[in-house]
Amino acid sequence: MKIQDIKESFFIAAWFILLTFPIMVIQVNPIENIIEWRWWNLILVGAGSFMLSFVWRYLMNRKAGQKRKESEDAEDIPLTQRLLRNPRFFVPALIVLGVFVFAFPFLFSAYQINIMTTALIYVVLGLGLNIVVGLAGLLDLGYVAFYAVGAYSYALLNHHFGLGFWTVLPVGAFMGAMFGVLLGFPVLRLRGDYLAIVTLGFGEIIRLILENWNAFSFGPSGIANIPRPGFFGVDFSLEASSRYLYFLMIAMALFTIFVVNRLQNSRIGRAWIALREDEIACQAMGIDKTKTKLTAFALGATWAGMVGVMFAAKTTFINPASFTFLESAIILSIVVLGGMGSIVGVIIGALVLILLPEYLRAFSEYRMLLFGAIMVIMMVFRPQGIISGVRRTYQFKGKGDKAVKTRETVKQPAPTTDHS
Amino acid sequence: MEPILEVKDLTMDFGGLRALDHLDLEIDRGEIAALIGPNGAGKTTFFNCITGIYIPTRGDVVISPPGKKRERINGLKPNHVTERGMARTFQNIRLFPSMTVLENVMIGRHCRTRSGIAGAVFRGPGTREEEQAVVDKSYEILEKMGLSRFVNELARNLPYGAQRRLEIARAMATEPFLILLDEPAAGMNPQETYELDQLILRIRDEEGISLLLIEHDMQLVMSLSDRIFVMDYGKKIAQGTPEEIKNNPVVIKAYLGEEIDA
Amino acid sequence: MDWEYFFELLLGGLTRGSIYALIALGYTMVYGIIELINFAHGEIYMIGAFTALIAANVLTMLGMNELAVLVLASVVAILYSAAYGFTVEKIAYKPLRQAPRLSPLISAIGMSIFLQNYVLLAQTSDFLPFPSLIPELEFMEPIAHIISSAEVIIILTTAVVMILLTLLIKYTRIGKAMRATAQDRSMAMLVGVNVNRVISTTFVIGSALAAVGGVLIASHIGMINFYIGFIAGIKAFTAAVLGGIGSIPGAVLGGMVLGWTESFATGYVSSDYEDVFAFALLVIILIFRPAGILGRSTTQKV
Structure with missing residues (x-):
């Protein structure tokens, strides 16, 4: 864990505290003219966003790593499918x-x-x-x-x-x-x-x-x-x-x-x-x-x-x-x-x-x-x-040794639609 | 020689811009023809107009498939054009990236097969036979195109040159009498280009399919083509054998600044 | 024909239309630049209204006078909406710039649902009365039975905002960068436009405009809840498409046409189907003229 990351996460937590302040902390009751201050939520948001920012960063890095890996190794079949x-x-x-x-x-x-x-x-x-x-x-x-x-x-x-x-x-x-x-x-x-x-x-x-x-x-x-x-x-x-x-x-x-x-x-x-x-x-x-x-x-x-x-x-x-x-x-x-x-x-x-x-x-x-x-x-x-x-993969009739492994599964990537 | 594709007076306007200007062109049976011209001359627009992606402003596109009636096809939807036997590839490769190589070719068989919803659900003997035939035929085409070792790879994981060949394989699966190739050698190295040259000849000689290609690689064009059409600013400025084109002053003028390295 | 009733509907439609136009601008600007229907935009507008309500209540209790409350609450709402817009883009859309087109759209729908329920859980599901912040203007007295001061202010504010936005896009540096990015993103990047900043700015401006709309409509109608963003969002989107998505004058025109359609249809036909008219208009426009009134139809490049 780098000090840079911690600093960044602090900044993110501060940002979210500020961002959610009116909606998370202040609860107005316009009919009876009461305002309730829920300071506890402030701490929850701060701590929550601090920790989530680490998860987010980890997942982002992993995603970037996967993209690189995929092009090298297309045969990788996920565990769930192997099972x-x-x-x-x-x-x-x-x-x-x-x-x-x-x-x-x-x-x-x-x-x-x-x-x-x-x-x-x-x-x-x-x-x-x-x-x-x-x-x-x-x-x-x-x-x-x-x-x-x-x-x-x-x-x-x-x-x-x-x-x-x-x-x-x-x-x-x-x-x-x-x-x-x-x-x-x-x-x-x-x-x-x-x-x-x-x-x-x-x-x-x-x-x-x-x-x-x-x-x-x-x-x-x-x-x-x-x-x-x-x-x-x-x-x-x-x-x-x-x-x-x-x-x-x-x-x-x-x-x-x-x-x-x-x-x-x-x-x-x-x-x-x-x-x-x-x-x-x-x-x-x-x-x-x-x-x-x-x-x-x-x-x-x-x-x-x-x-x-x-x-x-x-x-x-x-x-x-x-x-x-x-x-x-x-x-x-x-x-x-x-x-x-x-x-x-x-x-x-x-x-x-x-x-x-x-x-x-x-x-x-x-x-x-x-x-x-x-x-x-x-x-x-x-x-x-x-x-x-x-x-699905398919089986070929009468192709003898050329027949490719049958019913092998291939990892299917995210569906793509038109990129235009 | 009997023409299998006749284009007469083809004109395409985009707003005020005339992309194709009274174009005439003919392809004979068993011919390999090339369409060349500087960038922006309207070559791809021409393909789009005769394959139904654009509806031309005026003019006629008439096909005479071997053994079938003559028919005017402009205004038909792209899928109907393909059904009638004119298939194409795209300049900026348009494969189905997350389908396997085999499946990409099997899609080409779609318009030559018939099984419907009921067939899919009940999977009776007729449907199963048809499916197997689709698989076998597709595999056969892949073998011919030298792609059989990739069958179960995802199309997008293929090397660039193989992707171009897969596009041609997919077009062949629709049983065309004419294939339109849009810059098939773009991005290929000399070795790959040479292989492509041989491949195109084989498609013509062994399958009896005629070809029309848009290409910038002049060496390839000159060595392959029986006839060359030259376009500039939406107009046809010349046509003839490679020898005639090479020495045509109009063509040289159009290409001024661009080398003809032949 | 009852002309007074007709004018009432005409002006009512103009007021509605102004609000739709304010929200529609956010859709249109974002679509113009990254070709995404920002489903969460309606929620940004709702959050703007909520923030204004909370700020207004707090400030009133602190004993400020009405005008100060109006100005400060609006400013807070605008700042907060802009911040939400900025954050939403960073979380839900920016990582998906290169993804297939369906992905950011689904992400946007998810964000919209998330924000709705965030406000529902953190605040309330009830309708809250919104303080009438907009002052009654005295010189309006004689025609008050046809058009209220609030309506006049809504229409005027919208007009001023439109003019400012048009000037911003036409003449400022960032405006030019926005137009360049909308034309061709990779080209803009090549000539040194910071595309990420342009996209962020677009979200910030669009969200701020939505907040203006939120404050105005909330103080006009006097009630808000967490769900107002959904319907308003779809209607504003309709307005944007109606005028031709990507076009700023189109968004204004579309807003007005939609406002009038709703106003006259509910006034002369039936008020039960108020929303149906808007949805029907949306469906009809998209099917028969997807490029909108001012939009140019483009041929898809192959």
Whole structure:
């Protein structure tokens, strides 16, 4: 530790003390005309920023070092991926995980089961958004709108026509896809950052319409008494019903993982990634830009629509407040934390970000603060997320000795979009 | 000789600036042609206009792919131009940097394959066969281009010369009848340039693909080309065999200050 | 036609538009220089308003007179917003200068969420009453039913700020450096412009302008909370895009057009959908004329 660094950190701490002084220290109560001085916060900010500045500097140096290393040594595969690839580790881990997943609802209370079900909903949402953002490189900030479309499809179809969960589930997915195409079509010509802001605008418009068009959506008061999913007409106790929902959600998550994985490793998935990497080259290679973007948008929205139905059935009550921009931001931070383009990463990201605040109660207040910080920190230090995507390699027929090692994984660097 | 690409009266205006000025050009089947001219003469704009990246202000671009109908293609989107058999590379290499070398070439096969969403999800025998064919064909192209030892490397980790060759490999994967190369030798050392020379000849002779290249390396241009077009200020100022071009006073004037080292 | 109502809406729109324009300038300047939608800009504006509120309360309790409170609170707010803008750039954007375009955008969204919740946690989620700092002008009495003193001051302040900013960019050294950096960053660097300093200055100026907007609107409306930055930010961004992002007169024009659209749409159509009009305008503009009213459409270089 150099004396120079300590000096610099002192300066940084002083700067942050000064910067946060009015907001952290002074608390005014204009109604009763009282001012509260919270000097303790001053010390917290000072000490906190002093220490964080060391962490920051360390990470910065490491990042600079890594960049140099990477060009020399491209074969370096991170530990997590080596573990994931090694069957001696992978198979038992999968079995343990499977047993745990199955036993979970019988070991824990209904409350815990509900939390886990919620986390699984976010797994599916994260995987859906991952198609759009992680694979195709389209920053969709209005993703929650498709979730709302699914939830309201079930609530309204049930309210007006008495349609059941199982009937509406595919309808919700279909509606999500339809809205994806509908909203996607006009916006896909736009450049990356404009696309982000337009999707944000669309998301808000849909929420505001749901809030204000009382005759259609029952406004801010929402729709209550949405039935839970049925199971051949069996009546469940509340506890059994949350177990049932949990298993449904597990099935849904597995289904999503299966399909998204297949899509990712297909001709279409490759086109998405190419599009993310370089739009102009992609078109010059004969890929229809609009069509490819549209499939990504629609296939991403499908999952939100489907799981929206599930959400309505789980909570039995929905209103527009569940579908704000913050929700989109949460889903985005799941994808960012987990690793854009990585399925395992997104699953872990969703579980961490949804379960952690639930179990660490003291934490939950700071949830959104943390989400914001995660997005910044991940982008600055580890844009590829905690688990970077696995790039498939291929086997060649009849090439004998020339056949290259099969299914080797290559470290996938941060996704790149157009540099223009 | 039958022309496979005919460009007539091609004009491109950017606001008040005329980047291409009533340009005429023809490429014959099996020909290696070169487009030369000082910097800013409009050579890359010409490529962009005939491949659908820009829509030309006026003029016609007509292709006659071997064994297919004659067709006017200006106004088509870039992907449709590629589908019809005209592929290109870029002056400032545009690979997919975080995809592997093989995957880069597999992207080139996209427009020659058909499997869709259902195929991807169910992965039936048809899709699997198609995927395997894509992999095999792509590998074959990489072998021809001398890139097979890089298959699973990320494109951005490749040496510069190999990146240029990968761009050509990717273009070949789209099964073109004509490849447009935008400064393929830029930044290459003499050895690499010589290899490129041989490679381009092989592409023409073994694959039967015609080529049109923009190039500043006059030695390469003179040794490769059957025909040379010279552009200056958006206009075609000369065309002919390397011998004719070398002795053309108009060309020498346009290049005044720039050496022709041939 | 009720002309008085019409003028009320016209002037109301002008007032709103002025505020949007003040915030939009920050978006436009930053976008002009580093091509980033600075999502956290709305939060800088919100922090400006909060700092002004806190300063005003403290100063009032110290027994200062109204005018001194107004001036000092504004100055504190401007300084603090500028400092926040500066810090945000150093933490969230500067390390990402070379990164792919999506990265700084996500970082900006994260910063925006972070700052919102920072104020929420350190202060309160409730709406706080903002002291009416802007004095009532006596000579305004006769037309007070159409336009209030506060509105006049908002419009005038905006006009003065615009003129000063235009002069700054046109004639000062740093203004020239800013224009050079916006044109071509690496070229500017080659001819000796300190690009890092130019970018920092841009954030500082943009943030200071947002603080001016924050103080003005807060004392006009009289209520603030941690969430005002989000909506205002999106609307100001709409204004910036409307006028042509990167263009300073465009930001002003866009602000006015948006202000009037909202004012007339809520006045004549329905007030339920106030925000929908703004978002719809944003979507329509971006889809049909992404270069904005004053912007030139550029052909992407290949």
